[in-house]
Amino acid sequence: MSHRNWSHLAAIPVLAVVSAPAWAADYLSVEQAQHALIPQAQSFVAVPVTLNPAQLTQIRRLSGTPQRTSQPRIWRALSGNATLGWVIVDEVIGKHEFITYATAISPDGHVLGVEILSYRETKGGQVRDPRWRDRFRGKALTDPFLLNQDIPNISGATLSCRNITDGVKRLLALHSVALAHAG
Amino acid sequence: MITRCRPLLGTFVEITVPVGQEAAADRSFAAVEHVHRAMSFHEGGSDLARLRAATPGEAIEVDAETVRVLRLALDLFRATDGLFDVTTGRQLVRAGFLPRAGIARLAAFPGTSADIEVVDDHHIRLARRVLIDLGGIAKGHAVDRAIEALTDAGVAEGLVNAGGDLRVFGDRDWPVALRDADDVVRHAVQARNCAMASSANLMNRRRFRGQEQSPHIGRGGRPVLTTGRVSVVAPRCILADAMTKVAMADPELAGQVMATYGGYLLASPSNGNCH
Numbered sequence: 001m002s003h004r005n006w007s008h009l010a011a012i013p014v015l016a017v018v019s020a021p022a023w024a025a026d027y028l029s030v031e032q033a034q035h036a037l038i039p040q041a042q043s044f045v046a047v048p049v050t051l052n053p054a055q056l057t058q059i060r061r062l063s064g065t066p067q068r069t070s071q072p073r074i075w076r077a078l079s080g081n082a083t084l085g086w087v088i089v090d091e092v093i094g095k096h097e098f099i100t101y102a103t104a105i106s107p108d109g110h111v112l113g114v115e116i117l118s119y120r121e122t123k124g125g126q127v128r129d130p131r132w133r134d135r136f137r138g139k140a141l142t143d144p145f146l147l148n149q150d151i152p153n154i155s156g157a158t159l160s161c162r163n164i165t166d167g168v169k170r171l172l173a174l175h176s177v178a179l180a181h182a183g
Numbered sequence: 184m185i186t187r188c189r190p191l192l193g194t195f196v197e198i199t200v201p202v203g204q205e206a207a208a209d210r211s212f213a214a215v216e217h218v219h220r221a222m223s224f225h226e227g228g229s230d231l232a233r234l235r236a237a238t239p240g241e242a243i244e245v246d247a248e249t250v251r252v253l254r255l256a257l258d259l260f261r262a263t264d265g266l267f268d269v270t271t272g273r274q275l276v277r278a279g280f281l282p283r284a285g286i287a288r289l290a291a292f293p294g295t296s297a298d299i300e301v302v303d304d305h306h307i308r309l310a311r312r313v314l315i316d317l318g319g320i321a322k323g324h325a326v327d328r329a330i331e332a333l334t335d336a337g338v339a340e341g342l343v344n345a346g347g348d349l350r351v352f353g354d355r356d357w358p359v360a361l362r363d364a365d366d367v368v369r370h371a372v373q374a375r376n377c378a379m380a381s382s383a384n385l386m387n388r389r390r391f392r393g394q395e396q397s398p399h400i401g402r403g404g405r406p407v408l409t410t411g412r413v414s415v416v417a418p419r420c421i422l423a424d425a426m427t428k429v430a431m432a433d434p435e436l437a438g439q440v441m442a443t444y445g446g447y448l449l450a451s452p453s454n455g456n457c458h
Binding site: 114 | 187188189190191193194195197199209322342344346347348349351357359360361362363366368379380381383412
């Protein structure tokens with residue numbers, strides 16, 4: 001494979017091995033996400049919900065995924081007195097990333113939208129395969145945060161959003177169990 | 184600059200635009216959602232689901248974008264002597280990389296890319312039943328459509344990244360870090376008005392009937408098993424995305440084909456990667 005220089009693309013010289021970066025991206029605050037998801041809402045009112053054990057069991061049965069917190073973070077989107085929908089802020093742990101996301105659900109139980117709020121890849125840089133570890137042993141880590149701070153854009157093997165998809169399914173179950181009849 | 188992120192196309196799609204252009208980012212996401220709906224392998228209402236159900240010989244109406252993607256897929260199928268193939272769905276379902284999606288008998292889908300005929304801008308005809316998976320090309324197309332939505336809205340500069348397949352535009356350099364096959368970032372490049380896609384499968388292996396499998400299918404239907412990462416730079420992301428699959432199996436061929444499309448393979452200073 002030959003290496004061609006292209007006017008559109010230049011290698012940045014020598015960025016050292018990043019062995020344990022804490023990749024982090026913050027996309028939206030909760031408030032920004034609420035307005036992005038249901039822009040026509042005039043207000044978002046926090047709804048304190050405590051799920052009882054029977055409801056937790058039912059959510060798991062409906063969605064196939066356990067609802068870990070019994071006190072989900074839920075807001076009712078209002079226009080005047082009318083409920084336009086619900087915004088639920090939830091977290092999932094992916095393969096090795098910690099993701100906060102918001103899902104908007106209509107009063108009749110349809111997904112209106114999903115926005116990622118923040119993304120924490122706590123162990124993403126760990127070299128898990130010992131063969132690779134050996135190969136790069138001895139390459140110094142000069143500035144572990146240089147890449148994190150300066151280069152948020154990554155080209156690489158696709159990360160699956162499967163856990164978010166499962167999470168949204170679980171929040172739909174939560175809606176049907178705890179919110180659908182709340183008016 | 185602001186960046187928004189949504190779960191689409193089975194991955195995380197990031198769109199970066201100047202502050203104040205959030206509405207354009209919304210339209211850009213809508214373009215990705217359109218591709219997601221039309222070209223999802225999983226979703227029942229997608230064009231792929233309807234092509235699965237199609238009777239051979241019947242012209243099936245599909246989204247114009249699906250036709251565009253299949254046209255390029257067939258061009259690349261021919262240019263790579265069959266190495267780029269969107270009909271490896273059978274193998275990928277069998278190995279567990281794709282969901283069963285309600286398919287009762289995989290053996291009922293014997294067709295290859297040679298059995299796909301583009302009738303016109305809205306119709307596809309299949310000579311035999313074919314299990315089409317656009318997982319190796321639709322993300323790139325979605326990125327291109329998202330970029331078009333931004334430029335159509337008058338946005339001066341931006342970036343769209345669909346799980347590592349990305350494209351940038353505007354009068355500036357965009358730093359892009361490259362994630363190696365072992366999930367570690369060692370290198371970065373500056374990109375300007377170009378698309379880039381990377382593939383690896385070291386962290387995405389399964390076993391089927393005692394054999395190690397990857398989502399990349401090479402010559403003779405054998406899974407490509409490499410410890411390396413390939414990155415392809417191209418004027419359009421659909422090309423970069425598709426050609427990483429070829430580069431995984433045959434980097435030399437990928438380099439030759441990319442040259443005809445104005446792109447190239449990015450040599451990685453860390454390898455030995457591409458076998």
